[in-house]
Amino acid sequence: MSKKTDKSVKNIITAKAAITTFIILSGLTLVYHFLILTQVVPYANAWGGQLKSLSDMYAFEAVSVVMQLVIVSLAYARYRDVVSGKKRQLFKVVMYVLVGLFALNTLDNLASTSTFETIVFTPMTLVLAVVSWRLAVD
Numbered sequence: 001m002s003k004k005t006d007k008s009v010k011n012i013i014t015a016k017a018a019i020t021t022f023i024i025l026s027g028l029t030l031v032y033h034f035l036i037l038t039q040v041v042p043y044a045n046a047w048g049g050q051l052k053s054l055s056d057m058y059a060f061e062a063v064s065v066v067m068q069l070v071i072v073s074l075a076y077a078r079y080r081d082v083v084s085g086k087k088r089q090l091f092k093v094v095m096y097v098l099v100g101l102f103a104l105n106t107l108d109n110l111a112s113t114s115t116f117e118t119i120v121f122t123p124m125t126l127v128l129a130v131v132s133w134r135l136a137v138d
Contacts (some may be wrong), residue, residue, distance in 0.1 A: 004080060005037075010134070010137060010138070011128075012132065012134070013130070013134050015134065015135065015138045016079075017080045018065065018131040018134035018137055018138075019075055019078060019131075019135065020079075020130045021127065022075045022103050022128065022132065022135065023072060023075050023079065024125060025124055025128055025131075026071055026072045026128070028070065028124075029068055029124070030068045030069070030072070031065070032046075033046075033065050033068065034065070035062050035063050036057065036061055037057075037058070037061045037062075043056075043057040043110065044114065045114050045116050045117060046060075046061070046114070047060055048108060048109075048111065048112040048113060048114065048117065049112060049113035049114045049117075050113075054078045056104045056133055063113065063129055072096065074091060074094060075112075076134070077091075078091060078135065091135075092137075092138075095132050095133070095135045095136035096132075096133075096136045098128070098132040098136075099132045099133045099136060100103050101128050102125045102126070102128040102129035103125075103126075103129045105121075105125040106122055106125040106126045106129060109122040109125055111125075
C-alpha cells in the first residue's frame with residue numbers, strides 16, 4: 001500500500017471508530033456462531049451451505065469461535081492502547097492478513113448458496129476488511 005492510500009483511509013475513518021466497529025461486528029459474528037453451535041440458527045446458513053453434518057458444523061464453528069475470540073482480544077488490546085513496540089508491528093501484520101482474509105471471505109459470501117449469508121455477511125466482511133486496513137495503517 002502506498003503512503004498516499006494509507007493517508008486517505010485515515011481520512012475516511014478514525015482509528016477509534018475503526019476499532020469500535022471492528023469489535024462490534026466481530027462480537028455480532030461471535031453471537032451468530034454461538035447461535036449456530038446451539039442450533040438456534042440452522043448450520044445450512046453458514047460456511048456457504050457446504051456443511052454436511054453436525055460433526056462438520058461443530059468442527060468448523062469451534063475453529064471460528066476461537067479465531068473470533070483471538071481477533072476481538074487483539075482489537076481490544078489495541079483499543080486499550082496496550083500494543084506497542086514490536087507487538088504493534090506484529091499487530092499491523094496481523095491486521096493486513098485480516099484485510100486479505102476478510103476480502104476473500106467477502107468474495108466467498110457473494111458465492112454462497114445461502115441467501116442470508118450473502119445478504120448479511122457480504123457487507124459485514126467488506127466493512128471488516130476496510131476497518132482492518134485502517135487499523136493496519138495506524
